[in-house]
Amino acid sequence: MISDLVPDDLWARIAPMLPPPPQRRHRYTGRHRTCDRIALAGIIFVLRTGVTWRDVPRQEVGCSGVTAWRRLRDWTEAGVWPRLHVAILTELRTARLLEMDDCAIDGSHIRALKGGAHTGPSPVDRGRPGSKHHVIVDRHGTPLAVSLTGGNRHDVTQLMPLVDAIPRIRGLRGRPRHRPRCLYADRGYDFDKYRRLLRHRGIAPKIARRGAPHGSGLGKTRWVVERTFAWLHQFKRLRIRYEIRADFHLALLQLACSIICLRRLRTSF
Incomplete structure (x- = not known):
């Protein structure tokens, strides 16, 4: 097993x-x-x-x-989980399995049964305590960065922090890659202020407009982030937040992202 x-x-x-492991100070070490x-x-x-x-x-x-x-x-x-995630992302880029030109971002609500930091009244669960997973992925749905916030935080508040949280991924000659060329998002991110911030970083915003009719075609690229959430929620511990400490839940989330990245590396050979 x-x-x-x-x-x-x-x-x-x-x-x-x-x-x-810590050094034993006594002669008789016990178990x-x-x-x-x-x-x-x-x-x-x-x-x-x-x-x-x-x-x-x-x-x-x-x-x-x-x-x-x-x-x-x-x-x-000790910061093991972010380093593991970056190491596997580097291997993916070395194998040319990362396509960071087009990235997508979104958030997903989960219930938080025991409260703790980064929880809040969820607007989609009758105001019960909840948290949000935020993730930015490449064109294939490979998670590049994740974050955890309270359930009452608006998705757009994590747009720039997630973009800036993408690690500098090495693996090929030249500068490490840490910025997409285009970023796809749904109507929840429709704010001109954030479009300007993205353009200032050299990223073309592909964000749906509120009130515009459906059928813009952005979903053909943005659907991969929804699939990534489905992959994450296959790990049952991430469907509902039981950890009071937010860093523990985020650690499990980062470990799940590393396992997803490793699966993509395996299926490429």
Whole structure:
């Protein structure tokens, strides 16, 4: 089961990024430290199935949910997940599998059952506490950057932060790539102020106008971001936010993006 949850190619990429284990100060060390790969399997098990941390089956996974949660905490504080995402994006660009000329952006509501930072009354769920996933993708739906906000935040408030959050992706000769040429978005982003900000960065805005009749043709390019949300929500832990700490939920979101990018890298060979 460990190899199913943490395949060899994923482990080979993440293992060098993990911080070294803490040094024991006492002569009698007690229990042996759980292997990092087994702890990662526990994290991915929760991400895929959506079970609570206490319900992680120790005999099947190899570690308790508490151990997996602590390792998620340590690796999140060490900044492992953004570095893993950037590393896989670099491999995709090396293989010429990233098409960043045309990108799309959108947001998606989820419920937040336990509250916490980056939650707010959701306008699409009767004012119940909720959060929003925001993602910007390339032409194939490969997630380039993600963010987490409260459910009452307007999508357009994350337009420029997401554009600026696209990492400088190396992999080919020349300057690292971090800006699209065109950005597609729906009517929720229809503000001339943000069109000017995009043009100032050398990005052509392809944003639908409010009140204009449907059939502009932008959906032929923008649909990939909706498919990416479908990929993300296949990870059941991301359908509803259970984590009180926003950085933990964002860490799981970034891990899911890395797995999606790795899947695209696998299917190219």
